[in-house]
Amino acid sequence: MDEIKKDLQNPSKATHQDYFGRTITYICIAFVGLLVISILYFITTRGIATFTANHVSLWKFLSGTNWNPGLLDKHGNPQIGALPMIVTSFSVTILAAVVATPFALGVALFMTEIAPEKGTKILQPVIELLVGIPSVVYGFIGLSVIVPLIRHTFGGTGFGILAGTLVLFVMVLPTITSLSVDSIKAVPMFYRSASLALGATRWQTIYKVVLRAATPGILTAVIFGMSRAFGEALAVQMVIGNAVLMPHGLLTPSSTLTSQLTTGIGNTTMGTLPNNALWSLALILLLMSLVFNILVRFIGKKGSLKK
Amino acid sequence: MNSKTSNNIATGVIYVLVAAVIGILVFLLGYILWTGIPHISGHFLTSAAQSFRAGGGVRDQLFNSLYLLVLTLIISFPIALGSGIYLSEYAPNNWFTSLIRTAVEVLSSLPSVVVGLFGYLLFVIQFNMGFSILAGAIALTFFNLPLLTRSIEESLQDVSQLQREAGLSLGLSRWKTITGIVLPAAVPGILTGIILSAGRVFGEAAALIYTAGQSAPTVNYGDWNPADPASFLNPLRPAETLAVHIWKLNTEGVTPDAAAISSGASAVLIVVILLFNLLARMLGNWMYKKMTATR
Amino acid sequence: MQNYSFDDTHIIDIPLEKAMTTENLQVFYGDNHAMHDASLEFPRYRIAALIGASGSGKSTYLRCLNRMNDRIATVKGKIMYRDTDINSKNINVYEVRKHISMVFQRPNPFAKSIRENITFALKRNGIKDKNELNKRVEESLKAAALWDEVKDELDKSALALSGGQAQRLCIARCVAMKPDILLLDEPASALDPISTAKIEETLQQLRKNYSIIIVTHNMQQASRIADYTAFFHMGHVLEYDETEKLFTNPEIKATEDYISGNFG
Numbered sequence: 001m002d003e004i005k006k007d008l009q010n011p012s013k014a015t016h017q018d019y020f021g022r023t024i025t026y027i028c029i030a031f032v033g034l035l036v037i038s039i040l041y042f043i044t045t046r047g048i049a050t051f052t053a054n055h056v057s058l059w060k061f062l063s064g065t066n067w068n069p070g071l072l073d074k075h076g077n078p079q080i081g082a083l084p085m086i087v088t089s090f091s092v093t094i095l096a097a098v099v100a101t102p103f104a105l106g107v108a109l110f111m112t113e114i115a116p117e118k119g120t121k122i123l124q125p126v127i128e129l130l131v132g133i134p135s136v137v138y139g140f141i142g143l144s145v146i147v148p149l150i151r152h153t154f155g156g157t158g159f160g161i162l163a164g165t166l167v168l169f170v171m172v173l174p175t176i177t178s179l180s181v182d183s184i185k186a187v188p189m190f191y192r193s194a195s196l197a198l199g200a201t202r203w204q205t206i207y208k209v210v211l212r213a214a215t216p217g218i219l220t221a222v223i224f225g226m227s228r229a230f231g232e233a234l235a236v237q238m239v240i241g242n243a244v245l246m247p248h249g250l251l252t253p254s255s256t257l258t259s260q261l262t263t264g265i266g267n268t269t270m271g272t273l274p275n276n277a278l279w280s281l282a283l284i285l286l287l288m289s290l291v292f293n294i295l296v297r298f299i300g301k302k303g304s305l306k307k
Numbered sequence: 308m309n310s311k312t313s314n315n316i317a318t319g320v321i322y323v324l325v326a327a328v329i330g331i332l333v334f335l336l337g338y339i340l341w342t343g344i345p346h347i348s349g350h351f352l353t354s355a356a357q358s359f360r361a362g363g364g365v366r367d368q369l370f371n372s373l374y375l376l377v378l379t380l381i382i383s384f385p386i387a388l389g390s391g392i393y394l395s396e397y398a399p400n401n402w403f404t405s406l407i408r409t410a411v412e413v414l415s416s417l418p419s420v421v422v423g424l425f426g427y428l429l430f431v432i433q434f435n436m437g438f439s440i441l442a443g444a445i446a447l448t449f450f451n452l453p454l455l456t457r458s459i460e461e462s463l464q465d466v467s468q469l470q471r472e473a474g475l476s477l478g479l480s481r482w483k484t485i486t487g488i489v490l491p492a493a494v495p496g497i498l499t500g501i502i503l504s505a506g507r508v509f510g511e512a513a514a515l516i517y518t519a520g521q522s523a524p525t526v527n528y529g530d531w532n533p534a535d536p537a538s539f540l541n542p543l544r545p546a547e548t549l550a551v552h553i554w555k556l557n558t559e560g561v562t563p564d565a566a567a568i569s570s571g572a573s574a575v576l577i578v579v580i581l582l583f584n585l586l587a588r589m590l591g592n593w594m595y596k597k598m599t600a601t602r
Numbered sequence: 603m604q605n606y607s608f609d610d611t612h613i614i615d616i617p618l619e620k621a622m623t624t625e626n627l628q629v630f631y632g633d634n635h636a637m638h639d640a641s642l643e644f645p646r647y648r649i650a651a652l653i654g655a656s657g658s659g660k661s662t663y664l665r666c667l668n669r670m671n672d673r674i675a676t677v678k679g680k681i682m683y684r685d686t687d688i689n690s691k692n693i694n695v696y697e698v699r700k701h702i703s704m705v706f707q708r709p710n711p712f713a714k715s716i717r718e719n720i721t722f723a724l725k726r727n728g729i730k731d732k733n734e735l736n737k738r739v740e741e742s743l744k745a746a747a748l749w750d751e752v753k754d755e756l757d758k759s760a761l762a763l764s765g766g767q768a769q770r771l772c773i774a775r776c777v778a779m780k781p782d783i784l785l786l787d788e789p790a791s792a793l794d795p796i797s798t799a800k801i802e803e804t805l806q807q808l809r810k811n812y813s814i815i816i817v818t819h820n821m822q823q824a825s826r827i828a829d830y831t832a833f834f835h836m837g838h839v840l841e842y843d844e845t846e847k848l849f850t851n852p853e854i855k856a857t858e859d860y861i862s863g864n865f866g
Contacts, residue, residue: 137577237558261424
């Protein structure tokens with residue numbers, strides 16, 4: 001009797017087990033947190049060296065159109081204008097999202113509103129397979145199919161923003177589709193039945209009720225897609241042409257932030273200006289990724305307030 | 308235009324869009340397999356790559372990809388498991404947990420090239436490891452951790468709360484309840500998550516270019532001592548993977564039959580990833596049946 | 603619903619050895635005061651039933667008794683067990699639950715074999731001897747009246763059992779730990795009448811060696827098996843008495859209305 005009473009008031013093996021488990025898993029999650037902090041810290045300190053150690057003006061970096069980090073211009077300033085890459089990156093990202101969204105919405109509506117059972121059965125694997133194809137394979141197909149096709153159709157080299165857009169379009173399609181499906185599915189069923197009962201056609205219901213209610217979710221999906229497109233490196237690098245020039249239309253070779261980064265980092269020496277300038281590009285990528293994250297959160301908050 | 312016509316037109320447009328997407332996938336897979344499979348042969352899979360001559364294979368790249376995958380999973384699984392358990396079972400509902408969740412989200416949305424460059428900075432430069440399988444595996448771990456963590460957390464969450472209560476009400480510690488009851492019940496979901504993440508890791512190249520490197524030195528497949536520089540198991544040697552090989556052939560390669568080798572290698576990559584997907588599905592179904600049905 | 607006074611209560615002291623008692627037990631879900639001042643005494647080797655409409659707080663109350671509400675609610679007041687307040691901070695909840703075990707509303711066998719369902723917790727508590735384990739499996743399954751049905755398929759998955767069998771396995775799983783007190787939270791509500799009858803029979807047998815507290819929404823069930831019955835209403839205990847007395851001659855109007863079906 002007394003022994004049980006004593007047991008009740010003292011830690012046992014189970015108490016220690018729990019302490020152990022909590023500690024171990026806490027260490028794991030702390031590691032992940034630490035990792036994120038160190039990525040932010042390392043890329044940031046490297047990325048701002050261009051401005052702090054090499055005294056390049058931030059404005060010139062963002063607005064300059066000449067990128068020759070090894071050379072000086074006639075005023076003796078290094079030529080590191082990142083604008084061509086910033087413009088190209090944003091162009092391919094936005095264009096890819098613009099092209100992909102109608103397709104993604106079409107597929108999503110098919111899977112949710114038109115033929116939920118059959119649609120999901122066929123299209124779910126389609127989406128999963130599109131996600132599964134590695135980016136180098138997308139790049140390879142872009143290089144061996146899309147680039148020659150553009151060359152034959154429009155002339156020129158075939159490399160450029162158009163080729164990049166077409167490759168990225170397929171790559172962001174599954175992301176936008178599956179997230180759109182989630183947000184359309186989240187629209188309560190009675191919205192639809194109410195609209196249909198009022199005599200609206202299926203399309204009127206979809207257009208006026210379902211899509212409207214799902215708009216915040218669809219916007220989130222598009223931003224996620226853009227985030228993926230903005231950060232994609234190799235597939236784009238293989239078809240964009242990699243000439244650091246201000247793009248003059250969709251068909252001239254140019255270069256994105258990511259493609260310049262992958263091409264350049266191996267050819268520069270750590271700590272030199274050309275190298276630091278590349279890390280500044282990486283910093284832009286990092287910051288944009290954070291911006292996309294914040295946008296998603298912002299929309300999520302606004303969307304949920306309305307409901 | 309009356310509402311019925313617009314309804315028909317809209318439905319027609321949706322059908323066209325769906326058909327286009329299916330068409331794209333069929334074309335992609337068809338193209339890769341159609342152009343690639345004829346190049347896959349015993350010779351292709353078992354001979355070394357050639358830089359300046361035609362007729363090279365992908366033996367070393369294929370092995371490197373698999374070796375890197377295994378190492379990555381060995382490193383990332385325990386950490387992801389711990390993190391997933393923490394988030395699912397222990398995390399209190401407070402600002403710190405939401406901060407951690409945000410961190411995981413940020414990590415999962417970082418471009419893989421940024422993650423790769425971080426690995427390059429930290430391991431190749433700072434720790435002076437050089438281009439190595441280990442550095443590559445760690446970079447891939449960073450890339451893989453948030454996705455795997457989330458899929459483990461979700462699998463654990465899918466296990467009924469009743470199971471946890473049952474364990475606790477028998478006087479078991481939370482830890483024993485988790486490891487002995489919840490975790491085994493979540494195994495099918497976790498396995499599926501691992502295999503799907505394996506597919507992603509297998510095809511990843513951007514994070515590897517500056518960590519595992521772009522060269523595949525000749526190694527001795529008979530040398531089982533990982534500490535030996537010539538051993539195929541040595542984790543400190545540089546290792547070009549299949550995906551990196553495809554990228555390199557198409558950007559800086561001078562190999563005459565680059566297109567053929569890329570086709571073959573792409574097909575190998577796709578086939579392996581398809582197998583992973585299939586395996587994940589079958590294993591999930593099988594384990595589910597095994598756990599619920601009678602023996 | 604008619605308003606009943608919460609000040610009008612009839613709660614008896616029980617003139618027997620106590621298994622456990624609660625003093626002024628209160629439960630809060632955030633700001634929601636879900637249980638008010640419940641002070642009850644539960645005798646050893648008897649069955650006490652907690653009845654009341656859904657939302658009356660009976661399950662909430664029961665779950666406090668072995669600290670299953672720890673993570674979801676704030677519980678104030680005293681829960682006395684073996685002269686110890688097991689609701690205080692320094693108490694080892696795992697030890698509490700070894701002695702005060704709970705069976706839940708929905709059968710929740712582990713995704714393991716029948717045998718492992720019973721031995722799992724035993725092994726974790728240091729019982730390694732094979733013979734002892736086998737003995738406990740047989741004893742506990744017999745106690746839960748399940749032995750005859752499953753003795754030839756102990757290694758079969760427990761998930762293949764019927765609902766009634768699974769619930770009896772859950773009872774066996776608790777019994778195998780040799781607790782003092784069994785708490786049951788509407789154990790038969792998800793089961794068919796035949797399974798329910800078997801569970802009731804099982805409880806009558808277990809009463810010889812265990813103190814049992816059972817929550818039920820089924821008044822017939824309470825009247826069939828319980829020695830004492832408490833009536834819960836909107837987070838208050840209004841009446842606690844010998845079962846026969848409570849059902850035939852209740853002191854409180856609310857109880858009378860509830861058992862006669864004039865409630866609400």
